[in-house]
Amino acid sequence: MSQPAEGKLAYRAMVLEQPGQPLQLQHWPLRAPGTNEVRIRVLACAVCRTDLHVVDGELPQPKLPLVPGHEIIGVVDAVGSLETRTAEPPYSGTLAATGSAEWKVGQLVGVPWLGWTCGQCDCCRNGRENLCELAQFTGYTRDGGYAEYVYADPRYIFAVPESYTPAEAAPLMCAGLIGYRSYRFAGEARRLGIYGFGAAAHLLVQLARYQGRQVFAFTRPGDRAGQEFALRLGAVWAGDSDKLPPEPLDAAIIFAPVGALVPQALQAVRKGGVVVCGGIHMSDIPSFPYRLLWGERMVRSVANLTRRDAQEFLTLAPKVPVRTHVRTYPLEQANEALADLRAGRLTGAAVLIP
Numbered sequence: 001m002s003q004p005a006e007g008k009l010a011y012r013a014m015v016l017e018q019p020g021q022p023l024q025l026q027h028w029p030l031r032a033p034g035t036n037e038v039r040i041r042v043l044a045c046a047v048c049r050t051d052l053h054v055v056d057g058e059l060p061q062p063k064l065p066l067v068p069g070h071e072i073i074g075v076v077d078a079v080g081s082l083e084t085r086t087a088e089p090p091y092s093g094t095l096a097a098t099g100s101a102e103w104k105v106g107q108l109v110g111v112p113w114l115g116w117t118c119g120q121c122d123c124c125r126n127g128r129e130n131l132c133e134l135a136q137f138t139g140y141t142r143d144g145g146y147a148e149y150v151y152a153d154p155r156y157i158f159a160v161p162e163s164y165t166p167a168e169a170a171p172l173m174c175a176g177l178i179g180y181r182s183y184r185f186a187g188e189a190r191r192l193g194i195y196g197f198g199a200a201a202h203l204l205v206q207l208a209r210y211q212g213r214q215v216f217a218f219t220r221p222g223d224r225a226g227q228e229f230a231l232r233l234g235a236v237w238a239g240d241s242d243k244l245p246p247e248p249l250d251a252a253i254i255f256a257p258v259g260a261l262v263p264q265a266l267q268a269v270r271k272g273g274v275v276v277c278g279g280i281h282m283s284d285i286p287s288f289p290y291r292l293l294w295g296e297r298m299v300r301s302v303a304n305l306t307r308r309d310a311q312e313f314l315t316l317a318p319k320v321p322v323r324t325h326v327r328t329y330p331l332e333q334a335n336e337a338l339a340d341l342r343a344g345r346l347t348g349a350a351v352l353i354p
Contacts, residue, residue, distance in 0.1 A: 011028055011148040012147065013025075013148070014331060023068070028147070032080070033151060035082075038077075039080075040075065040076055040149065042145050043166035044170040044351050045071060045073070047071075047337045047350040048113075049199075050140075050280050054066070055338060066139070067144050067146050069145035070138035070173065071112070073108070073110050074108075079104070103154050108160045108162075111144075114130060114138075115136045115141075117135050117156075127306065131304075148354045160314075164318070168323075168326065169324075175199035177313055179201070179278065181302050181306075184309075186253055190214060193217075193253070197229065199346075200255050201217065201255055205234050206323065215235045216238075217231075217238040225347065229325075241256070241258075248273075251269060252265040252276070253275075260286055262277065262288075263286065263288035274297070275299045324349060331354045337350040
């Protein structure tokens with residue numbers, strides 16, 4: 001464990017020195033926030049499958065050393081100076097901030113995966129900031145929330161609905177936000193299949209049920225506990241991912257990072273249906289006969305999130321209400337939380353509490 005220099009303020013962080021190695025508990029210097037930056041005291045940080053991809057080396061070129069974690073809930077602790085920015089597309093409402101002047105010390109906020117964009121490229125100017133080539137990502141190319149403090153761009157933090165505790169709200173920052181973007185791309189599907197019933201799926205089944213849709217949940221073959229969990233949350237059917245549902249689906253969302261599920265899901269959707277790949281990493285998709293894609297079926301991916309996704313979902317979630325199911329761990333047990341996620345021992349989401 002690294003120690004702070006004598007007389008220097010420091011905070012604890014779980015740090016990745018090299019992919020494939022356990023995280024190390026270290027003390028990092030506590031500094032003042034820079035220009036266009038806020039410092040946030042972390043109250044909770046959920047553990048995402050993307051964190052596994054980063055820690056296990058499946059996502060290339062992370063910032064090293066790195067503090068992982070991008071589902072962060074905390075309190076604004078200090079606000080840096082505001083530098084005038086060239087105008088960006090407007091984001092209305094109270095859930096998105098475009099400058100540090102809009103955030104005050106003591107406000108409860110959330111920090112998501114998308115941590116910074118240039119604001120000037122074609123993607124940023126056309127409502128597709130999630131595809132910015134220069135984008136930076138919390139817990140991957142910027143230090144994240146497996147720590148007592150995190151530094152964030154004030155444009156990419158969001159007010160948290162007051163009806164959630166910090167631990168309950170943490171999974172909303174990725175499982176909720178990127179899950180919601182995947183859900184939107186499923187269109188008006190009345191019969192929705194979800195492959196991989198983890199943190200994102202357990203939130204979306206509640207939203208889908210609220211909107212009068214039917215959810216068909218697919219888990220690892222033989223995962224009876226996961227299937228029973230899905231049924232308790234409102235799924236109309238739950239079964240093994242290598243089986244077909246009892247009736248054709250209008251759309252399917254794949255959260256499991258398993259490429260072989262793409263042709264499986266194509267078999268399950270009707271003509272004109274869509275298969276949405278909601279993860280940032282997936283194993284190779286095997287070849288499959290064209291007849292599975294024919295009939296104007298479509299396969300599409302989801303990359304990151306936009307502030308508009310956050311505005312919509314964080315407004316909608318407390319109305320459902322979307323309830324998160326979490327298991328909490330002390331910060332220093334981050335490696336155990338990652339191991340439980342890797343082994344499929346979780347229902348819902350793991351959350352680190354500094």
